[in-house]
Amino acid sequence: MSDNLHTLETRPGALLAKLQPAQRRAINHKVAIDCAVARRSAARHSRGRMTPHIQRASGAMN
Known part of the structure; x- marks a missing residue:
């Protein structure tokens, strides 16, 4: 398992070294x-899960 992980870590570096x-x-x-797209997607997903709780809490205060 460790050897496979090491191979996965070294191959991209070797390939990138060959590029201009x-x-x-x-x-x-x-x-x-x-990565930025993935972060935004995760943030939207998190906000979507939390929004009903926030709306309910703010609705109770009004």
């Missing part, structure tokens, strides 16, 4: 965009 700087920047940019 502009290609690496493009891939890094794509990964950053994908």
